[in-house]
Amino acid sequence: MNYPEKIIISEVGPRDGLQSIDTIMSTEHKLEWIRSEFEAGITEIEVGSFVPKSILPQMADAYEVVRKAKKIDGLTVVALVPNFIGAKNAIEAGADKICLPLSVSETHSKANLNKTHDQVLDEIRNIALYLSEIEGEKPDFEGNLSTAFGCTLEGAVSESIVLRLGSRMMELGCQEIGLSDTTGYANPMQIKKMIRSLKKEVGNENLNSVHLHNTRGLGLANVLAAMEEGITTIDSSLGGIGGCPFAPGASGNIVTEDLVFMLDSMGIETGVDINALLAVTEKVQSFIPNESVYGFTKDSGLPKGYSKGWGI
Numbered sequence: 678m679n680y681p682e683k684i685i686i687s688e689v690g691p692r693d694g695l696q697s698i699d700t701i702m703s704t705e706h707k708l709e710w711i712r713s714e715f716e717a718g719i720t721e722i723e724v725g726s727f728v729p730k731s732i733l734p735q736m737a738d739a740y741e742v743v744r745k746a747k748k749i750d751g752l753t754v755v756a757l758v759p760n761f762i763g764a765k766n767a768i769e770a771g772a773d774k775i776c777l778p779l780s781v782s783e784t785h786s787k788a789n790l791n792k793t794h795d796q797v798l799d800e801i802r803n804i805a806l807y808l809s810e811i812e813g814e815k816p817d818f819e820g821n822l823s824t825a826f827g828c829t830l831e832g833a834v835s836e837s838i839v840l841r842l843g844s845r846m847m848e849l850g851c852q853e854i855g856l857s858d859t860t861g862y863a864n865p866m867q868i869k870k871m872i873r874s875l876k877k878e879v880g881n882e883n884l885n886s887v888h889l890h891n892t893r894g895l896g897l898a899n900v901l902a903a904m905e906e907g908i909t910t911i912d913s914s915l916g917g918i919g920g921c922p923f924a925p926g927a928s929g930n931i932v933t934e935d936l937v938f939m940l941d942s943m944g945i946e947t948g949v950d951i952n953a954l955l956a957v958t959e960k961v962q963s964f965i966p967n968e969s970v971y972g973f974t975k976d977s978g979l980p981k982g983y984s985k986g987w988g989i
Contacts, residue, residue, distance in 0.1 A: 683946040685910040687721040694918030704738045706964040718949035723755040727763035743770035764804040774817040782828030805850020820851035827862030861892025865902035872906040886910035892929035917971035932972040944986030
């Protein structure tokens, strides 16, 4: 198999993870997590979501977190935005990349953003227009196709709708598209087929990232399938924390430590020090002692005599 020589791991725990648990982590602990994981070699981190604190109080400090995370030289600071107002706040805070999710399942879109497809597309249009008027440095704008393989609220989704919405997002001003298996429905064959089809629709260079869940144990298998189709950025969550609070049963983010171990043992470059990363897991677990933290690598430890690329 031909895999990319290097994979960017985009850590989503401080956003996707923390929004899905009851514990509200302090701003100081969030920043210590972000700084420690960057020092372990993770260079892209989704640090928060610009949603009303009445909906997700776990994300109430997103503005402050982005502003302070931006002081970490070399870190790509990513923020999720649900609408134009959220995007404007994230841009003002200094985010390097903003991501807006559009759920292919319109039922999920209404539950998650309280918006229809057309309403979300209007938000994308307004954000793109706003960005076009900014002079100088501005963030990248990624549109995420959520629930692209199925939805716990609606069931199966049509590939034709995925392709149509992805194309429309690019037309309206997104710079790239991200593909998300929000509910953990996908299998490797579906992943490969969808990536091939979507690349034909939006352009090979405009689809580089996937967000996959391990709900039914297929997360890492789906990662390999995505990599075989040229995907170079993989979302994951430290300790497997998180899911989607608006899609019941959608637990199971890919565990960052397990992803790093797999890629590291295959000799694929990630830039991450696996031992340092495991130490970050212990630190984060101490910040949320009443929450579950997962991971096979965390639980079993590294094999005796382990070294990078030992599996090839």
